Amino acid sequence: MTENFDHQSEISSTVPVVEARALRKEYSQFTALDDIHFTAEEGDWWGIVGPNGSGKSTLLHLLSGILSPNQGTIHIKGKPVQDYSRKELSRIIAVLQQDGLPEIGYSVRDVVAMGRYPYQDWLGRDQGFGEEKIEQVLKKLDLTSLAERRLDELSGGQRQRVALAKVMVQEPEILLLDEPTTFLDVRYQLQFMDLLAHWQQSTGITIIAVLHDLNLASLYCNYLCALKEGQLFLQGTPAEVLTEENIRGLFEIQPVMVQHPDHHIPQFLLRKQQE
Numbered sequence: 001m002t003e004n005f006d007h008q009s010e011i012s013s014t015v016p017v018v019e020a021r022a023l024r025k026e027y028s029q030f031t032a033l034d035d036i037h038f039t040a041e042e043g044d045w046w047g048i049v050g051p052n053g054s055g056k057s058t059l060l061h062l063l064s065g066i067l068s069p070n071q072g073t074i075h076i077k078g079k080p081v082q083d084y085s086r087k088e089l090s091r092i093i094a095v096l097q098q099d100g101l102p103e104i105g106y107s108v109r110d111v112v113a114m115g116r117y118p119y120q121d122w123l124g125r126d127q128g129f130g131e132e133k134i135e136q137v138l139k140k141l142d143l144t145s146l147a148e149r150r151l152d153e154l155s156g157g158q159r160q161r162v163a164l165a166k167v168m169v170q171e172p173e174i175l176l177l178d179e180p181t182t183f184l185d186v187r188y189q190l191q192f193m194d195l196l197a198h199w200q201q202s203t204g205i206t207i208i209a210v211l212h213d214l215n216l217a218s219l220y221c222n223y224l225c226a227l228k229e230g231q232l233f234l235q236g237t238p239a240e241v242l243t244e245e246n247i248r249g250l251f252e253i254q255p256v257m258v259q260h261p262d263h264h265i266p267q268f269l270l271r272k273q274q275e
């Protein structure tokens with residue numbers, strides 16, 4: 001029995017967490033993505049980068065099952081994404097948007113508790129240790145003192161921290177983020193990314209994040225997937241993808257590349273396009 005069990009876990013550990021093959025997505029007559037192949041293994045942190053309109057959000061929506069591809073397949077932990085029920089999928093995948101939560105009149109605690117929905121039975125009873133989990137996460141994200149405050153009384157940065165708390169109590173295995181730091185100042189951007197990094201290190205969660213800031217992507221992601229005009233432009237480590245030549249090709253700008261003095265990863269400086 002034990003032998004069988006071990007063998008089974010060996011097999012399942014080789015199945016990618018996310019596997020997309022030959023994806024094509026059309027909106028009416030317009031092809032937003034074509035022939036996209038993408039694989040994420042457990043514990044990877046992928047950054048999806050590329051110019052405006054290159055198909056980054058579309059790819060994220062396909063991976064989360066919100067949109068269906070016109071062609072190609074998506075497997076989540078070896079099973080076609082469309083074969084999961086909504087509730088099953090929400091125990092595996094959580095999605096966080098750039099403005100994670102609207103300014104509504106619910107309390108922070110109530111909003112965070114909504115993240116437990118996938119674990120509730122039809123009477124709304126939590127099948128896990130929901131209350132405990134919520135308290136732990138509020139504490140971890142320094143939200144305990146804000147727990148009874150209403151969401152519409154918080155700053156954008158605080159609201160995004162609540163959005164992160166909501167997806168953390170969801171205990172997903174895969175986190176999809178769409179430009180999560182867009183509305184945050186530099187300090188909150190770093191704080192948010194550090195919280196994600198800490199969460200990833202402690203749980204081994206797989207993260208796939210659309211990021212516009214290439215320096216942040218280089219700092220935090222293990223791998224980058226660069227899209228251009230709906231096509232796969234490049235995939236690889238930040239050191240492989242973020243070269244001067246690649247950035248010139250991807251964004252049609254002339255960057256200045258430097259090595260980060262502490263982290264020894266590529267960072268880029270802007271250069272005026274016209275003097």
Ligand SMILES: Nc1ncnc2c1ncn2[C@@H]1O[C@H](COP(=O)(O)OP(=O)(O)OP(=O)(O)O)[C@@H](O)[C@H]1O
Nearest residue numbers: 027028030032050051052053054055056057058059
């Ligand atoms: N619902 C839609 N109907 C029609 N076209 C759409 C729709 N959603 C996206 N598109 C088009 O598909 C292309 C890819 O859009 P998408 O939002 O995926 O790009 P993106 O890389 O995330 O862009 P951005 O960086 O500007 O957020 C764009 O040309 C966009 O206009």
